[in-house]
Amino acid sequence: MDIGTIRTTRLDLLPLQVSHAAEMAVVLSDPALHTFIGGSPxxxxxxxxxxxxxxxxxxxxxxxxxxxxxRETSESRLVGTVQATVMGPTAEIAWVVGTPWQGRGYASEAARALVDHLSGRSLHTVIAHIHPDHLASAAVARAAGLAPTAEMQDGEVRWRRSLRA
Known part of the structure; x- marks a missing residue:
C-alpha cells in the first residue's frame, strides 16, 4: 500500500524512514510512554x-x-508516530506522541487524519487496542471516531469504527 505524506493543520505525517531513528529515539525516550504498552525506550x-x-x-x-x-510543521521537529497494520478490509491503528508534546492535541489530530486517509481506501473497519486505564488514548480514539466494544484482547479494550454505512 502506497501511504504517502498526510498533512494536517499543524502536522505532516511523513512515511517512516530509517533515518528517523536517531531523532525518534529522543522523542520516545521517556519511560512513562511505556506505562500502558510495556517495555522500555x-x-x-x-x-x-x-x-x-x-x-x-x-x-x-x-x-x-x-x-x-x-513532524510538527511550526518547529519542523518530530513529535511522535502513527501506524496502521492493514489486513484485508481491516486496519489496526496505533499512535504515540513524545511526552514533551502531549496535551496539545497532536495525537488526536494525527489519528483523525490517519482514519480519514484510511477511509479513502477499500477498508471496512478501523480498530485500536487501548488499555482500560489509558484515558488519554481513549480520548484520542474517540476523536478519531472509534468507539469501545465489549471485546478485550491481551488486557486491552478493542475500539472500532466502521468505515462503511
Whole structure:
C-alpha cells in the first residue's frame, strides 16, 4: 500500500524512514510512554534496526505495515508516530506522541487524519487496542471516531469504527 505524506493543520505525517531513528529515539525516550504498552525506550541503534524491518514491509503479502512519523510543521521537529497494520478490509491503528508534546492535541489530530486517509481506501473497519486505564488514548480514539466494544484482547479494550454505512 502506497501511504504517502498526510498533512494536517499543524502536522505532516511523513512515511517512516530509517533515518528517523536517531531523532525518534529522543522523542520516545521517556519511560512513562511505556506505562500502558510495556517495555522500555529503545536506543537509537535498536530503533534503527526496528525501522529497517518496518520499512522493508511485512513478510506476509496479505498484510501491509503503514508507518508515519509526526513532524510538527511550526518547529519542523518530530513529535511522535502513527501506524496502521492493514489486513484485508481491516486496519489496526496505533499512535504515540513524545511526552514533551502531549496535551496539545497532536495525537488526536494525527489519528483523525490517519482514519480519514484510511477511509479513502477499500477498508471496512478501523480498530485500536487501548488499555482500560489509558484515558488519554481513549480520548484520542474517540476523536478519531472509534468507539469501545465489549471485546478485550491481551488486557486491552478493542475500539472500532466502521468505515462503511
Amino acid at each position: 529503545s536506543t537509537a541503534e535498536a530503533l534503527r534496526q526496528r525501522y529497517e524491518r518496518l520499512v522493508a514491509g511485512s513478510p506476509d503479502p496479505a498484510v501491509s505495515w503503514c508507518n508515519w512519523v509526526l
